[in-house]
Amino acid sequence: MSRQGGSGRGKQMPREVVLSKALSHLLRHSADRENLKISKEGYVNVADLLEARKIKPLKVTLAEILESVSSSDKQRFSLLYIPATNTETESDKTKTQQEEEERKEEKLAFTTAASEEKQKNATVHALSVKDGDASHFLIRATQGHSMKCVDTTLFLEKLTLDGDVENSNDKSATAVSLPDTVVHGTYHGAWPLILASGGLQAMNRAQVHFAIGPTIDEIFPNGRDAPPAKLPATKQNQNVISGMRSDAEILIYVNLRKALQAGCPFYRSENGVILSEGMVSGDTDQTAGKSVPVEFFDLVVERKAGLGVLWEDGNIVQELPENLAAKKNPKSFRGGRGGRGRGRGGHS
Incomplete structure (x- = not known):
């Protein structure tokens, strides 16, 4: 069983935490390296997942996978249910027929999950199904991917200035309001490097992550001249479902509307995280990569x-x-801005 480091050195982590961390790492960062079949939408068949090198030794069951999805405090995972489409027994099918049916089922499932609302409904439906066949379920991480084989724009809502949701797969999506607060959490050692580089870079992830709280008023309940409040953990968890580690030392509030006006793209994930790959600044070397500039x-x-x-x-x-x-x-802090873990990451 894995053990915690730092102040928790020598203390065993609960099995559900070990599993959640293993799932997050595989589905965000290493499924391709583990030779798991992963779709461009980020889905992996649960039956294949159970046989993965880092999962199989834990002797994980389908029930535990479903529990990890339903109990995730930050809604880290999405599920799709893809039942068999006919009554023909597996033994009667050729391998080619089975593979063709799997492709059709997965294509149908991906189409079903084209928008945020459909994704949420798909997960709820999958969790309600009484089916013990792990091969009938697909799972993916809701955000945090670093694998280039996953196209995050296929399952993220693109935010626009007028509040409309743009989604390449679902043109019927209804308008939603832009979040009032967009904040990136980081650490003391990262701030000078962010300033020096001129902005936030995604580094080894596809996008920089932002949360929708805490608000500035919550940080300064007694005004700007008073020290910032240290919110209790319960308050943090209530306001920051995902997108920022609760122990962040520095909060960077971004003017979302100004950034969108300048052409910097922002998206919203199924679990409410705001993300951006950034943009290439006009006065920046084109080879330097994208960032969310400090001007925002x-x-x-x-x-x-x-x-x-x-x-x-x-x-x-x-x-x-x-x-x-x-x-x-x-x-455990990875991503954000530059080298040595200057940004946002960890098990969030």
């Missing part, structure tokens, strides 16, 4: 040491003390 940062707040506002409306309000800027980020 409304406010940057240091909340762990009580420093408060570091950046506001394009100006540095105060420098981060050297002892904090030199701190190393958590080992």
Whole structure:
């Protein structure tokens, strides 16, 4: 059984946490390297998943997979149910016939999950089905992918200035409002590097992740002149379902409308995370890669040491003390901006 590091060194993690971490890693980062068949929408057949190198030793059951989906605190996974389409026994079919049927079933399932609402309904339906055949279920991570074989735009809602949802697979999607708060959580050691590079980069993930809370008013309940509030864990979990680690030390608030106006794309995942691969800035070397530029940062707040506002409306309000800027980020923290884990990641 896996063990926790750091302050939890030597303490065994609960089986459900071990499984959730293993599923997240496979479905976000390594399914292709594990030779698992994965669709461009990110789906893997659960029967294949149970035979994966990092899953099989745990002797995981279909019931445990379904429980991981239903109990995920951050709605990390989506399910599709693809029942057999006829009564012909498997032994009566040729391998070619079986493969052709599987392709048809999966194509139908992917079409069914073309929009956020359909994806949510598909997961609810799959969890309600009484079927013990793992091959009749497909599973994927809702966000956080780094595999190039997965096209995240196929299952993310594209946000627009007028609040319309654009989706390449579902042109009938209804309009939704843009989130009022878009915030990226990071760590002390990352902030100087973000400034130096001119923005947030996705690095080893497909997109930079943002949460829809906490709001600025929640961080400063007593005004900007007072130290920022350290929200209790229950409050954090209530407002940040996913998209940011709860122990983030620095919060970067982004002006979503200004970014969209400039052509920087943003998406919303099924579990409410806001994502962006960024854009190539006009004054940036085209080979430097995309980023969400600092020009879209409304406010940057240091909340762990009580420093408060570091950046506001394009100006540095105060420098981060050297002892904090030199701190190393958590080992589980990946993505965001540049090298050494400068951004957002971990099991979120």
